[in-house]
Amino acid sequence: MPKIEVDEMRCKGCKLCTKACPKQCIEMSDTFSKTGYYPAKLAKQDCCIGCAMCYTVCPDLAITVYK
Amino acid sequence: MNPITHKPKSLVDISTHYCPGCGHSVVHRLIGEVIDELGIQNRTVIVAPVGCAVFADKYFDCDSIQGPHGRGPAIATGIKRAKPDSIVFSYQGDGDLASIGMAEIIHAAARGEKITVIFINNAIYGMTGGQMAPTTLVGQPATTCPKGRNPDLQGYPINVSEMLSQLKSPKYIERVSVDSAPNVIKAKKAIKKAFQNQVDNVGFSFVEVLSICPTNWGVEPIKALDFLREKMMPQYPLGVFKDEGKTQEGK
Ligand SMILES: Cc1ncc(C[n+]2csc(CCOP(=O)(O)OP(=O)(O)O)c2C)c(N)n1
Ligand code: SF4
Ligand code: SF4
Ligand code: SF4
Numbered sequence: 292m293p294k295i296e297v298d299e300m301r302c303k304g305c306k307l308c309t310k311a312c313p314k315q316c317i318e319m320s321d322t323f324s325k326t327g328y329y330p331a332k333l334a335k336q337d338c339c340i341g342c343a344m345c346y347t348v349c350p351d352l353a354i355t356v357y358k
Numbered sequence: 359m360n361p362i363t364h365k366p367k368s369l370v371d372i373s374t375h376y377c378p379g380c381g382h383s384v385v386h387r388l389i390g391e392v393i394d395e396l397g398i399q400n401r402t403v404i405v406a407p408v409g410c411a412v413f414a415d416k417y418f419d420c421d422s423i424q425g426p427h428g429r430g431p432a433i434a435t436g437i438k439r440a441k442p443d444s445i446v447f448s449y450q451g452d453g454d455l456a457s458i459g460m461a462e463i464i465h466a467a468a469r470g471e472k473i474t475v476i477f478i479n480n481a482i483y484g485m486t487g488g489q490m491a492p493t494t495l496v497g498q499p500a501t502t503c504p505k506g507r508n509p510d511l512q513g514y515p516i517n518v519s520e521m522l523s524q525l526k527s528p529k530y531i532e533r534v535s536v537d538s539a540p541n542v543i544k545a546k547k548a549i550k551k552a553f554q555n556q557v558d559n560v561g562f563s564f565v566e567v568l569s570i571c572p573t574n575w576g577v578e579p580i581k582a583l584d585f586l587r588e589k590m591m592p593q594y595p596l597g598v599f600k601d602e603g604k605t606q607e608g609k
Contacts, residue, residue, distance in 0.1 A: 294359070305379035305572075305579040311539050328378070344539040346363040350383030351373065357359040 293341025293358045297331050302353035304328035308345035314338050317345060366390030368399040370419050379579025381569025382411050382478060384536045386418070388546045389447070389476065392553050393420065402445045403437055405430045407459075409451035410484040428459020431466035434473040445556050447474040453483040456492040456518050463522070467562050470527030474552045475564045477518060480571040481590060488574030492516040495593055500574075515593055519566045523599040529561035531600040535568040537586045541596075551603070560603045568594055 295317070302324065308331050309317045316338035317331050324330045331353070333339060341358040365371060369390035376383045393399050402420040406412060408427035415422030421444075425433040430448035438446045455463050455477050466473065482500055483489040490500040490507060493515050497506040507515075519533045530552060534545035545567055552563035568590050570582035577585065 301373050303378035307379055307579055307583070310580050310583070326373075341362065343363055347539040347542050348384070348536075350376065350378075350380055350387075352365050352369075352383075352387060354363065355361050356363045358362045 292337055293339045293356065294336070295333050295339055295345060296355045296357070297333075298353045298355070299324040299330045300326060301351045302328060302330035303351050304330055305350065306331070307348045307350065308354060311344045311348040313342060313344060314340060366394050368393040368402070368419050370417055372417070374417055375413060376410065377571075377573045379570060379572045379582065380410070381480060381536050381567065381571070382414075384542060385476065385478060385545070385549075385567055385569065386414065388542070388549050389449075390418065391546060392550045393418075395550065396553055396557060398445045398553070398557065401443060402447070405434045405437070405446065405448040407448075407450040407454040408485075409454045411449055411451060411478065412485070414449050428454050428457070429462055430454070430459065431462040431471065431473065431475060434475075435466055435469070435471045438471060438473050442472075445474070445553065447476060447553070447556075449476045450478065451484065452477070452479045452481065452491045452493040452518075453486075453489075456516055460492075463518075464525075467522045467528045467564065468525050470529075470562050472556060472559060472561055473563075474556050475562075476549065476552070477564065477566045478569045479518070479566055479590075479594065480569045481515075482571050482574045484571045484574055493518070493594075495589055498589070517594060519564070519594075519599050522564060527562055528564060528600055529602045530555055530563040531566075532564075532598045533566040533568065533594060533596050535586065535591065535596055537568070537570070537583045555603050558603070566594075568596070
């Protein structure tokens with residue numbers, strides 16, 4: 292099953308990935324990262340199709356897509 | 359399971375100073391990917407502007423120079439003429455390029471300098487706190503026109519790509535946007551062409567990128583994307599304004 296990993300040290304919580312994901316797989320954490328943002332995270336494990344749309348729009352190279 | 363996405367090698371592996379959602383960061387990544395794909399990292403020179411991208415030279419792992427406000431195209435001209443084998447690009451915001459630097463960009467384009475210019479149009483002065491830019495939309499508020507740009511007082515926005523297209527020398531001029539994944543992919547194609555043209559010695563290549571400045575527009579990044587699509591795109595239509603690269607290649 293494809294998945295994404297979000298680098299919490301890079302994510303600035305802009306939410307652009309949540310909007311870009313065609314499967315609505317991404318949600319925001321409700322706890323602060325060390326850098327002071329609410330980082331993005333994969334909401335459900337079996338949701339991701341590995342399309343990399345989230346990576347494409349992420350301004351901060353915070354997402355790695357695995358397939 | 360293997361990673362299918364990779365950080366561009368030509369970008370320094372550090373977090374940027376840009377605000378959350380800022381279009382500059384997306385365009386940096388696209389340029390980084392293009393430099394990697396064309397294999398030109400060891401001969402690329404970035405000319406960084408004054409504006410939020412003033413530190414852009416720290417994010418690209420290539421030769422760099424940071425110029426006085428708006429003078430990027432003149433500096434790029436000098437580097438390219440002195441070292442024709444280098445791949446020189448001037449990276450500029452709309453305050454830098456279309457206000458104080460308007461003379462430099464027009465004359466570099468008119469001379470047909472064989473450089474690449476990446477022009478970030480976010481319709482505002484970002485770095486200095488949201489003053490009106492020449493590209494600010496009619497009715498769009500800025501700190502220097504708090505009730506919105508009024509054409510009677512401040513005139514109308516300048517469409518830089520259309521204006522430069524009137525000149526004979528430029529070989530490639532396109533306007534793209536980074537508001538959605540499909541448009542980011544198109545933006546990368548345009549940036550790649552603008553660099554490929556320089557590799558092929560085609561001539562002056564210019565890509566205008568419609569970009570968001572959530573901080574100074576005073577909206578969250580997702581709303582800023584809506585503003586870009588609904589308000590900026592009607593004033594600044596996407597598309598190719600000039601593409602004469604092929605004629606040159608055929609010679
Ligand atoms: C000679 C000079 N005049 C004015 C300034 C102040 N200044 C710094 S950045 C800027 C405009 C930046 O706007 P833009 O080019 O749109 O870039 P952005 O920050 O939006 O990316 C201005 C006027 C300066 N640094 N130097
Ligand atoms: S790779 Fe595609 S499906 Fe998976 S989280 Fe990113 S956008 Fe969503
Ligand atoms: S687009 Fe990138 S920086 Fe923005 S919330 Fe998603 S992972 Fe974080
Ligand atoms: S002020 Fe605007 S242009 Fe500058 S980094 Fe922030 S969002 Fe980007």
